[in-house]
Amino acid sequence: MKKVLILIIGFFFLLLAGIIIYQKFYLSPRSIKKRKIEIFEERIKEFENSKSGRIDLTDSIHLRWRIKDFKAENHNIEYCEK
Numbered sequence: 104m105k106k107v108l109i110l111i112i113g114f115f116f117l118l119l120a121g122i123i124i125y126q127k128f129y130l131s132p133r134s135i136k137k138r139k140i141e142i143f144e145e146r147i148k149e150f151e152n153s154k155s156g157r158i159d160l161t162d163s164i165h166l167r168w169r170i171k172d173f174k175a176e177n178h179n180i181e182y183c184e185k
Contacts, residue, residue, distance in 0.1 A: 128134060143158075150156040155169040 143160075146158050150158070156167070158166040160166055
């Protein structure tokens with residue numbers, strides 16, 4: 104009976120230690136921010152060779168882009184020497 108009780112208490116403490124470690128390293132604000140940055144970087148890599156795309160940053164914020172060829176005759180560049 105003592106062995107069973109010791110095993111149950113040991114399992115309880117092991118489970119409690121696992122939960123504390125999980126919360127400290129996986130659910131801390133710093134690690135959550137790091138994972139969000141890693142996910143964002145992976146999304147950017149998906150569009151490296153594309154001419155247009157969209158990234159959903161949040162449910163209401165979207166980043167859209169389109170790359171066009173630059174035609175110098177359609178643009179006037181002015182310089183100010185002062």
